[in-house]
Amino acid sequence: MLTENVAVHWHGIRQYGTPWHDGTDGVTQCAIMPGETLDYKFVVDRAGTYLYHAHYGMQISAGLYGFIIVKLPDGVSEPFAYDHDHTILLKDWYHGSTYEEAVGLSSIPFKWVGEPQSLLINGRGRFNCSAADTASGVCNATNSDCSPYSLTVVPGKTYRLRIASLTSLSALSFEIEGHNMTVVEADGSFVEPFVTKNLYINSGETYSVIVKADQYTKRNYWITTNVVGRKPSTPTGLGIFNYYPNYHYKYPTTVPTTGPFWNDTASKLAQSRAIKAHHDYVTAPPPTSDRVIVLLNTQNLVNGIYRWSLNNISLSLPLTPFLVSLKHNFTDTFDQNPPPDTYDVENYDIYSVAENKNATSSNPIYRIDFNTTVDIILQNANTMTNATSETHPWHLHGHDFWILGYGDGKFNITKDPKSYNLANPIMRNTVPLYPYGWTALRFRADNPGVWLFHCHIESHFYMGMGVVFEAGIDKVGTLPKSIMGCGKTKHMINP
Numbered sequence: 207m208l209t210e211n212v213a214v215h216w217h218g219i220r221q222y223g224t225p226w227h228d229g230t231d232g233v234t235q236c237a238i239m240p241g242e243t244l245d246y247k248f249v250v251d252r253a254g255t256y257l258y259h260a261h262y263g264m265q266i267s268a269g270l271y272g273f274i275i276v277k278l279p280d281g282v283s284e285p286f287a288y289d290h291d292h293t294i295l296l297k298d299w300y301h302g303s304t305y306e307e308a309v310g311l312s313s314i315p316f317k318w319v320g321e322p323q324s325l326l327i328n329g330r331g332r333f334n335c336s337a338a339d340t341a342s343g344v345c346n347a348t349n350s351d352c353s354p355y356s357l358t359v360v361p362g363k364t365y366r367l368r369i370a371s372l373t374s375l376s377a378l379s380f381e382i383e384g385h386n387m388t389v390v391e392a393d394g395s396f397v398e399p400f401v402t403k404n405l406y407i408n409s410g411e412t413y414s415v416i417v418k419a420d421q422y423t424k425r426n427y428w429i430t431t432n433v434v435g436r437k438p439s440t441p442t443g444l445g446i447f448n449y450y451p452n453y454h455y456k457y458p459t460t461v462p463t464t465g466p467f468w469n470d471t472a473s474k475l476a477q478s479r480a481i482k483a484h485h486d487y488v489t490a491p492p493p494t495s496d497r498v499i500v501l502l503n504t505q506n507l508v509n510g511i512y513r514w515s516l517n518n519i520s521l522s523l524p525l526t527p528f529l530v531s532l533k534h535n536f537t538d539t540f541d542q543n544p545p546p547d548t549y550d551v552e553n554y555d556i557y558s559v560a561e562n563k564n565a566t567s568s569n570p571i572y573r574i575d576f577n578t579t580v581d582i583i584l585q586n587a588n589t590m591t592n593a594t595s596e597t598h599p600w601h602l603h604g605h606d607f608w609i610l611g612y613g614d615g616k617f618n619i620t621k622d623p624k625s626y627n628l629a630n631p632i633m634r635n636t637v638p639l640y641p642y643g644w645t646a647l648r649f650r651a652d653n654p655g656v657w658l659f660h661c662h663i664e665s666h667f668y669m670g671m672g673v674v675f676e677a678g679i680d681k682v683g684t685l686p687k688s689i690m691g692c693g694k695t696k697h698m699i700n701p
Contacts, residue, residue, distance in 0.1 A: 207240055208240050208241065209240055210240060210262075210263075210265075211231070211237035211238060211239055211240065211262055211263075212237060212238050212260060212262050212265065212270070213229050213230065213231040213235060213237045213238060213260065213261045213262040214229045214246065214258055214259070214260060214261065214270070215228060215229035215230055215258065215259060215260070215261035215603070216228070216229055216246065216248065216256070216258050216274065217256055217257035217258060217259060217274075217410065217601070217635070218254065218255075218256030218257060218274070218393060218394055218412070218635050219248060219250060219256060219274070220251065220604055220605060220606070220653060221248055221603075221604055221653070221655070222249065222251060222653055223248075223249065223683070224247065224248040224249070225529060225604065225653070225654065225655025225656065225657075225682060226529060226682075226685050226686055226689045227246045227247060227248050227689075228603055228604060228655070228657070228658075229246065229261050230261045230603060230658050231261055231262045231523070231527075232523030232524060232525075232527055232528070233523065233527055233528050233529065233603075233656055233657075233658045233674060234527055234528075234529045234655070234656060234689065235527055235529070235689035236527060236530075236689060236690055236691045236692035236693070236695060237262050237692070239691065244688050244689070245688070250274075250276050252276065252394060253276045253277060253278045253279070253282075253394070254276055254391065254393070254394025254395070254412075255273070255274075255275060255276075255368045255370065255391060255393075255394060255412040255413075255414055256273070256274040256275075256276065256393075256394060256412065257271065257272070257273060257274060257370055257372060257410070257412065258271065258272055258273075258274055259271035259272075259372055263304065263308060263668075264304040264307055264308050264374070264664050264665070264668055265304065266372060266374055266664050267300060267304045267307065267374040267664055268303075268304045271295075271297070271372045272295070273293050273295060273368070273370065275293065275368065276394075284390075284396070285390070285396055285484055285486060285487070286366075286388075286390045286399065286416055287364065288364045288365055288366040288416055289360075289363040289364050289365065290359075290363060290364075290365050290366070291365075291366045291368070292357060292365060292366070292367050292368070293328075293367075293368045293369075293370075294327060294328060294355075294357075294367055294368070294369045294370070294380075294429075294445075295326075295327075295328055295329075295369075295370050295371075295372065296325070296326065296327060296369070296370065296371040296372075296373065296378055296380065296407065296431055296443070297325070297326040297329070297371070297372055297373055297374075298322035298324070298325055298326070298373040298374055298375055298376045298433075298440065299322055299323060299324040299325070299326050299331055300319065300322050300323060300374070301323045302319075307319045307665065308668065311512070311665055311668055311669055312511065313511075314510050314511060316511070316512045318665075319374075319375065319665050321375070321376075321433070321436065321438070321439045321440050322373075322374070322375060322376060322440050323440065324440065324441065324443070325376070325378070325431050325432070325433070325440055325441070325442070325443030326443060327354065327355045327429060327431060327443050327444070327445040328355040328445070329355070330352070330353070330354055330355045330445070331443055332347070332352070332354070332441055332443075332444060333345065333347070333441070334347075334441070335347045353455050354444045354445050354446055354455075355429070355445040355446070356445065356446040356448045356454040356455055357429065357445065357446070357447055357448060358448045358449075358450050358454050359419040359447065359448065359449060359450065360419060360450050361419050361420075361423045361449060361450070362419060362420070363418075363419050364416060364417070364418050364419075365416070365417045365418075365419065366390075366414055366415075366416060367387075367414070367415050367416075367417055368391075368412065368413070368414050369405065369407060369412070369413050369414075369415060370407075370411065370412040370413070371407045371408060371409050371410070371411055372409060372410070373408075373409040373663075374409070374663070374664040374665065375409075375436075375663055375664070375665060376409075376433045376435075376436065376440070377406065377407070377408045377409070377433070377434050377435035377436070377474075377597050377599070377638075378406070378407050378408075378431045378432065378433060378434065378443075379404050379405065379406055379407075379431065379432050379434050379465040379466055380404070380405040380406075380407055380429075380430070380431050381403060381404050381405070381428075381429070381430050381431075381463055381465065382417060382427060382428075382429050382447050383427040383428040383429070383430070383447065383458065383460065383462075383463065384421050384427050385403075385417055385418070385420075385421060385427065385447070386401050386402070386403060386417075386418075387401070387402055387403070387405055387415035387416070387417055388400070388401050388415060388416040388417075389401075389402060389405070389413060389414075389415050389481070390414050390415065390416055390484075391412075391413060391414035392411070392412070392413050392414075392481055392632060392634055393411065393412055393606070393633075393634040393635050393636060394412070394606075394635075395483065395484075395487070395606070395632055395633045395634060396483070396484035396486075396487045397481055397482065397483070397484055397632065398482045398483065398484050398485055398630070399416075399484075400480050400481075402477065404465065404466055405477075406434065406473075406474045406477050406478075408597065408599035408636065408638050408662070409599050409636075409662040409663060409664075410599050410601045410635075410636040410662035411599065411634075411636045419449065421449075423449045423452075424449075424452070425449065425452065425458060425459065426446050426447060426448050426449060426452055426456050426457070426458050427446075427447040427449075427458055427460075428444060428445070428446070428447070428458050428460065428462045428463065429444065429445030429446065429447050430442050430443065430444060430445075430462050430463050430464075430465065431443040431465075432463075432464055432465030432466075432468075433468060434465065434466065434468045434469075434470070434474065435468065435469075435471075435474070435596070435597040435641075436468065436596070437468055437469070438468050442462050442463075442464060442465070444462055446458070471597075471640050471641055471643075474597075474638070474640065475612055475640055475643075478609075478612055478637075478638060478640075479612060481609075481632050482627070482630045482631065482632055483630045483631060483632050483633065485630070488629075488630050489608075489633060490628070490629075491579075491608040491610070491628060491631060491648050492579045492648070492650070493628060494579070495579045495580060495581040495648055496575070496578040496579050496580065497547070497574070497575075497578065497579075497580045497581070498547070498548075498580075498581045498583065498619070499547045499548070499572065499580065499581070499582050499583070500517075500547065500548040500549065500551070500583040500585060500617065500619070501516045501517060501582065501583065501584055501585065501673065502516065502517050502518075502549040502554065502556075502585045502587060503515075503516060503584065503585065503586050503587060503598060503639065503661075503671070504516075504518070504560065504562055504565075504587050504589075505589040505590045506518070506520065506562045506565035506590075507565075507590070508520055508565050508566060508567045509567070512590070512669060513565070513567060513669050513670045514661065514666050514669045514670050514671035515562070515565050515670060515671075516545075516671070516672075516673050517545060517546045517548070517549045518546075518549070518562055518564055518565045518566065519545055519546075519565070519566055519567075519568055519570065519673075520565065520566070520567045520568070520669070520670030520671075521567075521568075521569060521660075521670045521671070521672045521673060521674070522567045522568060522569050522670060523569065524539050524540040524569050524693065525539070525692060525693035525694075526539040526540075526692065526693030526694045526695055527656075527689070527692075527693070527695070528540060528569075528571060528656045528674055528676070529655065529656040529679075529682070529685065529689075530685060530689070530690060530693075530694075530695050530698075531694070532656060532676060532679045533679060533682060533685055534698075536694055539693060539694055540569045540570070540571070541568045541569050541570040542570070543570050544570060544572070544573065545570040545571070545572060545673065549585075551616070551617075551619075554587070556585070556586070556587035556588060556595075556615070556616055556642060557587075557588055557642065558588055559588055559589075559590055559591070559592055560587070560588070567670060569674075571656070571673075571674040571675065571676050572673060572674065572675045572676065573676050573677075574651045574675055574676065574677040575651070575677070576651060576652070576654065576677045576678035576681065577650065577651060577652050577677075577678075578650075578651050578677075579648060579649070579650055579651075580648070580649055580650075580651055580675075581610075581646065581647065581648050582607070582646070582647040582648075582649070582659070583617050583619075583644055583645075583646050583647075584598075584600060584637075584639040584644060584645045584646075584647070585616065585617055585644050586598070586639050586640065586641060586642055586643050586644065587642070588642075595641035595642045596641060597638055597639065597640055597641060598638070598639045598661045598663065598666065598671070599636055599637070599638050599639075599661065599662045599663065600636065600637055600638075600639060600645070600659065600660070600661055600662070601635060601636040601659070601660060601661075601662045602635055602636075602647075602649065602657065602658075602659045603635075603657040603658045603659070604653045604655055604657035605635070605649045605650070605651075605652075605653055605657065606633040606634060606635050606649070607633065607634065607635070607637070607647040607648060607649035608631040608632070608633055608647065608648045608649070609627075609631050609632055609633075609634060609637055609645070609646075609647060610623075610626040610627055610628070610631055610646040610647065610648055611625055611626050611627060611645075611646045612640065612643060612644070612645050612646075613625075613643055613644045613646075614642065614643050615642060615643065615644075616644070617644040617646070622644070622646070623646070626646060631648075636662060651675070651677035651678070652677075653677070653678075654677065654678030654679065654680075654681035654682045655676075655677070655678070655679070655682055656674060656675070656676045656679070657674070657675045657676075657677075658672055658673075658674055659672060659673050659674070659675060660672030660673070687699050
């Protein structure tokens with residue numbers, strides 16, 4: 207690109223020994239400047255379903271994303287069988303440019319990005335052209351390129367579908383008309399199998415499901431995806447589950463499902479709780495933690511600008527990447543004050559619009575003792591709109607975490623840990639935080655480096671919804687010059 211910087215994150219790849227190639231602008235590297243080149247080199251240490259995507263500005267919305275499929279080593283098998291393997295990537299799509307979106311989010315008065323115009327299944331979506339304010343011929347729903355994605359299956363065969371979402375805003379539901387799905391993998395970890403007709407999926411999550419082509423073969427079936435968690439105004443995303451030898455673009459005669467109720471949080475929470483580690487692949491978490499960090503998720507006005515905050519601090523990325531600053535002992539490039547490990551639990555009302563007058567936009571980081579165990583409690587609350595609390599998918603770089611539990615209302619640090627699942631919790635890298643609820647995670651700080659933990663809704667992260675963890679910085683090797691060139695690192699590279 208001739209006019210934009212870029213950085214690419216390898217989502218789910220833990221980057222052991224190469225924290226500088228995590229691909230996060232402002233955290234682990236300077237962005238790659240227009241016309242320049244950076245070679246990302248890292249070890250892929252385990253099989254599974256992962257992703258890559260931009261981590262600069264709002265370039266995911268502009269289309270920089272895709273799958274990383276890591277195959278099993280020779281001679282190793284999985285705890286499920288299938289005949290064929292396919293990938294399905296879900297995305298929401300905006301007609302406006304990401305530049306317009308970013309300017310609106312940073313402006314006074316604030317301009318929200320709004321709901322997406324389309325939902326894409328493997329890059330294909332639909333839109334009502336009669337409602338489009340576009341030049342004649344630009345929007346043409348009869349164009350063959352606008353045909354929905356079609357997945358051809360052979361009757362009697364069994365299919366592994368690797369389904370992922372890299373939506374910019376929307377939480378989604380996913381269904382294949384008339385077919386059950388057996389969930390077997392989540393974020394690279396094997397799941398104790400369970401059957402569902404509808405799969406809820408948030409931005410940054412990956413799943414593998416097993417589907418059998420065992421229905422009536424003389425017709426095709428709808429694949430549908432719909433917005434959940436927000437009142438939808440976006441048309442249903444459509445695909446075709448095509449039974450060979452039927453014509454692959456022949457539309458089913460049935461009406462596409464509109465999915466579950468958009469605000470049915472209970473069913474989404476039930477699916478999250480059903481996701482447990484496969485009985486043959488349980489990695490038990492440490493029974494206790496060395497530190498507990500409670501992060502209150504709030505929406506704030508900071509200097510008249512709408513921001514998202516954690517414990518009243520909205521993250522603003524520094525000009526010099528944290529990793530470089532810490533490795534070279536720069537103390538004037540980011541806020542040296544430690545962020546708070548909790549909030550005023552006793553007095554804060556999570557169900558009301560709070561003023562949060564002392565909210566700030568800054569960039570302190572959590573310094574964690576290397577190889578210790580940390581609990582993260584994500585606590586949701588009301589936004590700046592009455593009676594509104596949103597779902598946030600949280601993604602941790604450089605680690606997987608155990609999901610110990612979910613709950614409604616305010617987390618009780620005395621009572622709620624007694625209900626943690628320590629027997630067979632799933633290990634993941636992305637997890638939802640539901641409206642007015644809490645989510646409890648545990649991870650081992652065993653990967654030296656500086657790691658971002660953030661909401662995977664692109665506009666929310668752009669508005670400051672993230673924190674940064676550091677552990678074992680003294681164990682990080684010599685940083686490559688290729689990640690430098692911005693902030694105080696300008697003098698550290700050859701001109």
